[in-house]
Amino acid sequence: MTTTTPRTPLDTPVTRRSFVAWSAAAGGAAAAVGTGARLGLLPLTPARAATGGDGPRQVWSACMVNCGSRCPVLLTVEDGQITRVDSDPTGGDDLELPQIRACVRGRAIRQRVHNPDRLKHPMRRVGPRGSGEFERISWDEAFDAVAEALRSTIDRYGNEAVYLNYGTGVLGATVACSWPPAATGVARLMNLLGGYLNHYSDYSTAQITTAYPFHYGEWVSGNSFDDLVNSQLVVLFGNNPHETRMSGGGELFVTTRAKQASQVRTIVIDPRQSETAVTLADEWVPIRPNTDAALVAGLAHVMISEDLQDQAFLDRYCVGFDEDHLPDGAAPGSSYRSYVLGRGPDGTPKTPDWAAAITGVPAGTITRLAREIAGAKPCSINQGWGPQRHSNGENSARAVFTLAAMIGQIGVPGGGTGGREAAYSMATAAFPTLKNPVSTEVSVFNWTDAIYRHDEMTALSDGVRGADRLTAPIRFIWQYAGNALVNQHADINRTAEILSEPDDLTIVVIDHQMTVSARYADILLPDASTPEQVDLAQQGSAGALGYLVLADRAIEPMWECRPVYDILTGVAERMGVADEFTEGRSQEDWVREVLAETRKLTPAVPDFETFRRQGIYKEMSPDGPVVPLADFRADPEANPLSTPSGKIEIYSAALQEIADTWELPEGDRVTALPEYVESREGPEDPLRERYPLQLIGHHYKSRTHSTYGNVPWLQEAHPQEMWINPADAADRDVRSGDTVDVVNDRGRVRIVARVTPRIAPGVVSIPQGAWFAPDADGVDLGGSVNTLTSLHPSPLAKGNAQHTNLVEVTRT
Amino acid sequence: MPVGELPLVLFTLLTQMSVGSFVALGAVHVLARRRYPAATVDRLSDPALYAIGPVMVAALAVSLLHLGNPVNLLNVLNNLGSSWLSREILLGCAFTALGAAFALCQWRRWLTPGVRQAVAAVTAVVGLVFVWASAQVYLIPTVPAWDTWTTPVAFLATTFLLGCLAVGAAFVVAASVRTRRAAAQGARPEAEAEVDAMLRSSLRGIGLTAIAVLAVELLVLPAWLLGLANDGSPAATAAAAALTAGGWLHLRLVLAVLGGGVLALFLYRAAAAGGRRLLLVTAGSAFVLVLVAETVGRVQFFESYARIGI
Amino acid sequence: MAQQLGFWIDQQYCTGCKACQVACKDKHDLPLGVTWRRVVEYSGGSWSTDPAAGTFAPNVFTYYTSISCNHCDDPICVAVCPTTAMHKGADGIVSVDPAKCVGCRFCEWACPYSAPQFDPTAGVMTKCDLCADELAEGRDPACVAACPSRVLHYGEIADLRAEHGDRADVAPLPDPSITRPNLVITPHRHAEPTDAGTGTITNPEEI
Numbered sequence A: 001m002t003t004t005t006p007r008t009p010l011d012t013p014v015t016r017r018s019f020v021a022w023s024a025a026a027g028g029a030a031a032a033v034g035t036g037a038r039l040g041l042l043p044l045t046p047a048r049a050a051t052g053g054d055g056p057r058q059v060w061s062a063c064m065v066n067c068g069s070r071c072p073v074l075l076t077v078e079d080g081q082i083t084r085v086d087s088d089p090t091g092g093d094d095l096e097l098p099q100i101r102a103c104v105r106g107r108a109i110r111q112r113v114h115n116p117d118r119l120k121h122p123m124r125r126v127g128p129r130g131s132g133e134f135e136r137i138s139w140d141e142a143f144d145a146v147a148e149a150l151r152s153t154i155d156r157y158g159n160e161a162v163y164l165n166y167g168t169g170v171l172g173a174t175v176a177c178s179w180p181p182a183a184t185g186v187a188r189l190m191n192l193l194g195g196y197l198n199h200y201s202d203y204s205t206a207q208i209t210t211a212y213p214f215h216y217g218e219w220v221s222g223n224s225f226d227d228l229v230n231s232q233l234v235v236l237f238g239n240n241p242h243e244t245r246m247s248g249g250g251e252l253f254v255t256t257r258a259k260q261a262s263q264v265r266t267i268v269i270d271p272r273q274s275e276t277a278v279t280l281a282d283e284w285v286p287i288r289p290n291t292d293a294a295l296v297a298g299l300a301h302v303m304i305s306e307d308l309q310d311q312a313f314l315d316r317y318c319v320g321f322d323e324d325h326l327p328d329g330a331a332p333g334s335s336y337r338s339y340v341l342g343r344g345p346d347g348t349p350k351t352p353d354w355a356a357a358i359t360g361v362p363a364g365t366i367t368r369l370a371r372e373i374a375g376a377k378p379c380s381i382n383q384g385w386g387p388q389r390h391s392n393g394e395n396s397a398r399a400v401f402t403l404a405a406m407i408g409q410i411g412v413p414g415g416g417t418g419g420r421e422a423a424y425s426m427a428t429a430a431f432p433t434l435k436n437p438v439s440t441e442v443s444v445f446n447w448t449d450a451i452y453r454h455d456e457m458t459a460l461s462d463g464v465r466g467a468d469r470l471t472a473p474i475r476f477i478w479q480y481a482g483n484a485l486v487n488q489h490a491d492i493n494r495t496a497e498i499l500s501e502p503d504d505l506t507i508v509v510i511d512h513q514m515t516v517s518a519r520y521a522d523i524l525l526p527d528a529s530t531p532e533q534v535d536l537a538q539q540g541s542a543g544a545l546g547y548l549v550l551a552d553r554a555i556e557p558m559w560e561c562r563p564v565y566d567i568l569t570g571v572a573e574r575m576g577v578a579d580e581f582t583e584g585r586s587q588e589d590w591v592r593e594v595l596a597e598t599r600k601l602t603p604a605v606p607d608f609e610t611f612r613r614q615g616i617y618k619e620m621s622p623d624g625p626v627v628p629l630a631d632f633r634a635d636p637e638a639n640p641l642s643t644p645s646g647k648i649e650i651y652s653a654a655l656q657e658i659a660d661t662w663e664l665p666e667g668d669r670v671t672a673l674p675e676y677v678e679s680r681e682g683p684e685d686p687l688r689e690r691y692p693l694q695l696i697g698h699h700y701k702s703r704t705h706s707t708y709g710n711v712p713w714l715q716e717a718h719p720q721e722m723w724i725n726p727a728d729a730a731d732r733d734v735r736s737g738d739t740v741d742v743v744n745d746r747g748r749v750r751i752v753a754r755v756t757p758r759i760a761p762g763v764v765s766i767p768q769g770a771w772f773a774p775d776a777d778g779v780d781l782g783g784s785v786n787t788l789t790s791l792h793p794s795p796l797a798k799g800n801a802q803h804t805n806l807v808e809v810t811r812t
Numbered sequence B: 001m002p003v004g005e006l007p008l009v010l011f012t013l014l015t016q017m018s019v020g021s022f023v024a025l026g027a028v029h030v031l032a033r034r035r036y037p038a039a040t041v042d043r044l045s046d047p048a049l050y051a052i053g054p055v056m057v058a059a060l061a062v063s064l065l066h067l068g069n070p071v072n073l074l075n076v077l078n079n080l081g082s083s084w085l086s087r088e089i090l091l092g093c094a095f096t097a098l099g100a101a102f103a104l105c106q107w108r109r110w111l112t113p114g115v116r117q118a119v120a121a122v123t124a125v126v127g128l129v130f131v132w133a134s135a136q137v138y139l140i141p142t143v144p145a146w147d148t149w150t151t152p153v154a155f156l157a158t159t160f161l162l163g164c165l166a167v168g169a170a171f172v173v174a175a176s177v178r179t180r181r182a183a184a185q186g187a188r189p190e191a192e193a194e195v196d197a198m199l200r201s202s203l204r205g206i207g208l209t210a211i212a213v214l215a216v217e218l219l220v221l222p223a224w225l226l227g228l229a230n231d232g233s234p235a236a237t238a239a240a241a242a243l244t245a246g247g248w249l250h251l252r253l254v255l256a257v258l259g260g261g262v263l264a265l266f267l268y269r270a271a272a273a274g275g276r277r278l279l280l281v282t283a284g285s286a287f288v289l290v291l292v293a294e295t296v297g298r299v300q301f302f303e304s305y306a307r308i309g310i
Numbered sequence C: 001m002a003q004q005l006g007f008w009i010d011q012q013y014c015t016g017c018k019a020c021q022v023a024c025k026d027k028h029d030l031p032l033g034v035t036w037r038r039v040v041e042y043s044g045g046s047w048s049t050d051p052a053a054g055t056f057a058p059n060v061f062t063y064y065t066s067i068s069c070n071h072c073d074d075p076i077c078v079a080v081c082p083t084t085a086m087h088k089g090a091d092g093i094v095s096v097d098p099a100k101c102v103g104c105r106f107c108e109w110a111c112p113y114s115a116p117q118f119d120p121t122a123g124v125m126t127k128c129d130l131c132a133d134e135l136a137e138g139r140d141p142a143c144v145a146a147c148p149s150r151v152l153h154y155g156e157i158a159d160l161r162a163e164h165g166d167r168a169d170v171a172p173l174p175d176p177s178i179t180r181p182n183l184v185i186t187p188h189r190h191a192e193p194t195d196a197g198t199g200t201i202t203n204p205e206e207i
């Protein structure tokens, strides 16, 4: 995103009352008033009085978790305790500089901060790893222990043995930022010590991230959601912003307002009737998980048979749709058209009937959808990341891109690229973390392999990047603000086994709660939570809105907790790099520094003191909705993509090369076209005889992953329950509220069943992120779906296929 | 079983049994006085009369267990204007007070028998109105299983059935105790014969009354269930499901028919010539069976609570 | 007497997120099990499957309704309350006076919106008081101020009705003639009428 001139700086704390006055004075939108005013009701909401002295104070902070949104929260503090949470009182109820209302989780932040699970003191493991047996130690002992282990690991194995595991618990922060690893304070420290083994891509988007360069040259989002008003039709493949972008200033709010304004017809394709399907969809098309590429092929068959595709677009902007547009060296019959019509190697026409049998979507529906999608101009094709978090997710992602190309609605208002929505983002500076001298990377997901079989891991076998192979096993893991060490990684039982093995492995967990991963730490360091430190909160995805929050220290760090920056400073001292690490600055000094840099990029951002009072800075995109690839669309020769051909590669020669050279496990396939590939634990797997149900794990409003998972108000509001279709429930004599066992060869989860017509037959979903809690027999009573997921990575991305699982459900 | 409502189960059952007993005693009095001297009648009925007061007080005390905050107890009469609960409590207290006054007069033989009878009559009427008010408490328009004519009818049926069988049981117990004591003290045999005769004729009447009330109950129950079935609302359906689940309904019916039907009939027959011991066993078990049946029925009544709406 | 206040819920875009519920709990420090604002999920319909073709097609609907207390014109809770602890104030707000309440729970039995919520620790009934303290200071009720989707509003009921119609007869809500709630619902496109609802409340334990 480019730097922009803000249209509407807010340089004083704006109450709703003064905001109205202000916008009226500015001749601004009369519509930009609050509910009350629009209804001609009571006065607009002023912020609650913050009295001085020992009485209650109000302090701006933010919810920093990884939900794709970001919300400021206004905390009332009394006697060192957060006693109430308000959301942003500034701005109004329309898309222009709206109030950014925190979601249900942010509203409950005080039960996360003041939680019995909080870590209070540094601790050292005394029992077996994972036993949760620790002894309390002093900070000095903790720093010595970490430094000692770091030194001996580096001496023995080199820096490649030190791994920064995925952790997105405070991804929204700047100094305390926890993701991407390279942007964290941990990276800054390690870079001063010779570097660390990095990972590429992320648990969110491993498959689509890896697929993008082959198709579009790089990551290309879809049009931003404020652009929906320009569409005639919106098709969402497994995108659920009303549960995964829940901020009342973020995409939930943007899509709601867009739908209200335009009533644009919306189709949601999802195995579940998601919240988005409830609120936005005119039609819900349930689909078997992992089969989106088959649906697209079926749609393509109808379009090609009836000549509905935008052939001119395909001819000009794409390679590989037709035989005429295949790159040199591609075998005849390897175009998408040939694949669809059955003229390729498999000889199977991808008729609606063929697609129906795979996807579960009736052939008549496929035909109707194809005509409707091809006929609506402009039409926005958009995918969330559920469809790609699968064993064949790379191809699902590319298939949806291909559908967008077939209707030629890329780079135009109201259209879309088939990717997830873009959003405006204001220009901000970052905390400098220096450069990593180690170039080797593993995928975000196969780090567990690097603990016990690093010597087998090469570029061709396991997708090692930056080097041909791994030269050292992982022997030191930093896990800062992440639960991916165990709970968010796959196959928890196997993961625990892998972690328990090496004696010379050191796991340092920096968290603020006794999480599942924290139980596996060797050294456990208690971090201060966000309201216990000062930082800049980066904005979330919010349509055309850009913003920045100064999240102040509302309460003192509790018990012996210390902010991560101070923790890392302590380690840096022991390692002899304290001066280089801190450059003589405290955390607040860094915040001031980054803010000063940010003001160079976005001068309207207030200075530190003003910002501290004001809390939030907002601006609107000066350019209206984001329409990616508009320049490519306008002039593809002048603005080529960074693919080898400069065009959209529906057939990718680079992928064909990978297909020819990589050593893939039995059953895994990489294809040059976005074909539907029958895959491990997909709907055709013979394993279904034993485990007949496809299990996914949707992202749930109760938590952000595992964060907020131990908050009583949220557990009460949104209990952890497994969705199952009434027909599947009846077959198993299961009724709503019954406790069931969900089983496969990897584990067993005991959970309450929610019998609901909102999920397709043959599919069950356990909302991901609940805390693994095994009983004495190893049965997970916590309802963590990762007890059942597989460590087998997807073929190309080596990514987490956590939505691809087969299970059986039985009544207990 | 909703243990939470147990206080209300006990409160309604015990108060209804008390009112029923009082009314039954009154009826016996009126009828018996035509044939037997007052002393004879009093001899048999006074012990039963004195038992009612403590039962009523116990019932009122148990009802306190239902309250989350008995500290504010005195406020419960605040809303006589619209709350049937306030009215029920007022009437319950009035019945208890009048009953106590009457029992005291009876014991002390204060006032003339005529005045005492008038007091008794007023007490009985207040008691019946109290039972009726109790039922009104449950005629909540949002609770289909309660908001029906069958609720007051069922409450009154319980009142009469439990009342008469309780009196019957009390009579045989009182008579046996008396006879044993009389034999020991060598009392006047004619008087004992009178007591015996009165006992037997009372038991015959009680047997018949029980059968008649049971018949009413047997008509009301299906009418209630049918009403729920025809209602069709989720709440009514849930109530019907709660009522028919787990065989409790059957248990209740079997016990009621055994106690209030078979045994009552047997009592009616045996009262003519059967031995005292047989009467004791029959009247006693008829009462116990019906008491259990009514308890099950009342628990089920509270189980059938399901509100319309959300 | 102040104008009667009420709530307006645009059911079409309610996501069932319960930010309203939790904001209320936060504002009033409510313990677990005492939930002044609750969100009902109502779901129904059926699936048709074609086993030969291996396909399925839904005819399924779902919508949410966020409900606290409707400060009704005919408050049945007030009518049944023996103590007058449950009362309708001059401002039209129905609230509980804990200094009078005996905790008999009859109001809870009667109210078809589950608005009265018993606090077992204090032994008394509690419920939504329309955030009277916030209103007095000119702020919106906590739940209204929280709704991320802006579908929950409050205001003078006459105005709300004038602008948004007069419907509250949407399943699974009860017939509004019973208590005459000060509630206006803009129905979800799949909303069913009170008396002809074919769906079920799918989260009864959450209400």
Ligand SMILES: Nc1nc2c(c(=O)[nH]1)N[C@H]1C(S)=C(S)[C@@H](COP(=O)(O)OP(=O)(O)OC[C@H]3O[C@@H](n4cnc5c(=O)[nH]c(N)nc54)[C@H](O)[C@@H]3O)O[C@H]1N2
Residues within 6 Å of the ligand: A066, A166, A167, A168, A169, A170, A203, A204, A205, A389, A480, A481, A482, A483, A484, A485, A488, A489, A510, A511, A512, A513, A515, A527, A528, A529, A530, A564, A697, A698, A699, A704, A705, A706, A707, A768, A769, A785, A786, A789, A802, A803
């Ligand atoms: N089965 C399945 N598994 C999945 C997914 C799925 O869809 N299905 N999704 C995957 C995805 S997309 C992702 S992004 C990952 C997310 O995985 P993670 O990044 O591990 O996310 P969380 O589980 O939220 O863990 C964040 C941790 O940060 C901690 N934390 C929060 N605040 C603070 C703080 O202030 N300081 C410190 N030190 N710690 C803090 C929390 O306690 C928590 O332990 O999960 C992945 N796992």
Ligand SMILES: Nc1nc2c(c(=O)[nH]1)N[C@H]1C(S)=C(S)[C@@H](COP(=O)(O)OP(=O)(O)OC[C@H]3O[C@@H](n4cnc5c(=O)[nH]c(N)nc54)[C@H](O)[C@@H]3O)O[C@H]1N2
Residues within 6 Å of the ligand: A066, A067, A068, A203, A204, A205, A237, A238, A239, A240, A243, A244, A245, A246, A269, A270, A271, A272, A274, A287, A288, A289, A290, A291, A292, A384, A385, A386, A387, A388, A389, A390, A696, A697, A698, A699, A700, A701, A702, A703, A704, A705, A706, A769, A803
């Ligand atoms: N409340 C909440 N919000 C969150 C998060 C959270 O944990 N909680 N996590 C955040 C993070 S880090 C991320 S990465 C995003 C994740 O965002 P997504 O990856 O988009 O979320 P998911 O719930 O995994 O999947 C979205 C939808 O895809 C559907 N789906 C699953 N498999 C398939 C399939 O094969 N085909 C199709 N068509 N649909 C499918 C699911 O039912 C779901 O409704 O959400 C972010 N937002």
Ligand code: SF4
Residues within 6 Å of the ligand: A063, A064, A065, A067, A068, A069, A070, A071, A101, A102, A103, A104, A105, A106, A107, A245, A246, A247, A248, A704
């Ligand atoms: S979880 Fe996300 S949407 Fe919810 S309050 Fe936090 S940042 Fe906002």
Ligand code: SF4
Residues within 6 Å of the ligand: C068, C069, C070, C071, C072, C074, C075, C076, C077, C078, C094, C111, C112, C113, C114, C115, C116, C127, C179, C181
């Ligand atoms: S919603 Fe219920 S509690 Fe509120 S006023 Fe109406 S009847 Fe009373």
Ligand code: SF4
Residues within 6 Å of the ligand: C080, C081, C082, C083, C084, C085, C086, C096, C100, C101, C102, C103, C104, C105, C106, C107, C108, C116, C124, C125
């Ligand atoms: S619980 Fe309290 S408020 Fe409710 S009816 Fe009883 S006394 Fe009245």
Ligand code: SF4
Residues within 6 Å of the ligand: C023, C024, C025, C027, C028, C036, C037, C068, C069, C127, C128, C129, C130, C131, C141, C142, C143, C144
């Ligand atoms: S108005 Fe106030 S008390 Fe009532 S539900 Fe909303 S937040 Fe709770």
Ligand code: SF4
Residues within 6 Å of the ligand: C013, C014, C015, C016, C017, C018, C019, C020, C021, C039, C064, C066, C146, C147, C148, C149, C150, C151, C152
């Ligand atoms: S906060 Fe708004 S959208 Fe969320 S459940 Fe409540 S009313 Fe519905």
Ligand SMILES: [Mo]
Residues within 6 Å of the ligand: A203, A204, A205
């Ligand atoms: Mo993610």
